[in-house]
Amino acid sequence: MEKENDPVGRSADLSLARAVRDSKAPAIARAAAVMRLLGKSETPLGLQGISGALGLVPSTCLYVLRALVAEELVSFDPDTKRYALEVGVLTLARQWLRRNQFSDLAQAVLDRIGQAFDVTMLGVQIVGLEHIIVVATSRTGRNFQFSAQVGDRFPALISATGRCIAAFGAYPERELERRFKSLRWDDAPSLEAWREQVAQTRAQGFAVDEGNYISGMTVIAAPVWKGRDRPSHALVAISIGSALKRSGLPELQDMLVSSAATISRQLSG
Structure with missing residues (x-):
């Protein structure tokens, strides 16, 4: 049961980045890594913070974020320009728990x-x-x-x-x-x-x-x-x-x- 010294956790970031780099399905790996990173963070994150933590090109990261926002899995605050998990994640989790x-x-x-x-x-x-x-x-x-x-x-x-x-x-x-x-x-x-x-x-x-x-x-x-x-x-x-x-x-x-x-x-x- 891991303890972390910062809200996101640097060791977790590196693990997620490696998973994205080594994946044979990079689009899916990127989306999953973004959602996991947001789930670990105690506060919403900006594009640069997300792309930097995961080792993604900002334009690629933005494409992934926009797709997740469209699916209601991630939310975007236009005032702060930051992203967070959206309620759609709860729906998926509830369906899994029922089974x-x-x-x-x-x-x-x-x-x-x-x-x-x-x-x-x-x-x-x-x-x-x-x-x-x-x-x-x-x-x-x-x-x-x-x-x-x-x-x-x-x-x-x-x-x-x-x-x-x-x-x-x-x-x-x-x-x-x-x-x-x-x-x-x-x-x-x-x-x-x-x-x-x-x-x-x-x-x-x-x-x-x-x-x-x-x-x-x-x-x-x-x-x-x-x-x-x-x-x-x-x-x-x-x-x-x-x-x-x-x-x-x-x-x-x-x-x-x-x-x-x-x-x-x-x-x-």
Whole structure:
């Protein structure tokens, strides 16, 4: 779960720019990159800011923006000359959520666990080694609440969910190492320590991040399978480490694992 030092996020910009450069369908990649950039920004952006962040020629970027405005996916303010996401994006997202079986199955589980242990709960979808996307949330906890919204994207291998992906994804070690080195943590584990944690995750069926990703916070994740090859989703619990120990860490771990197993069976039929 990546933290950024500026509203847009320079590392995210570079990733989007590379995706546009390497795409075999550049028109689609440019439109997607523009929308993702606008979605990450806390304020509307001008043409020069967008084209510069994505490495696009301004005239090409303007063509993409005008097409997105025409489709009501992006809005343009003629007074400020800036662009932002438009309500049409919400329509697409709502249609996807209506068809997303995991979100429907997970929501009641997230609410129940959140209330029982006073934690923030997330349901995330795993997109290979690229990233994870929050598709369901529950902030029923009375004390600490981790700020994450449906649609937020984080690097795939970060925190507890990342350990689950590394443990059960059958990815090449060299690729895992390369991506691990690019991650940003509050208290980064060494590669050797992280590998040991991945092995422990594989043995026990869930992962724990104790203050590595966010100092003072404990994150627990249990993988969910839609097929047999690799985890497709994960259930994630987040809370202050000391509070989590008081509320019953072993019990929370057991409930996460059993709930993830139940949802896996439901998804796989």
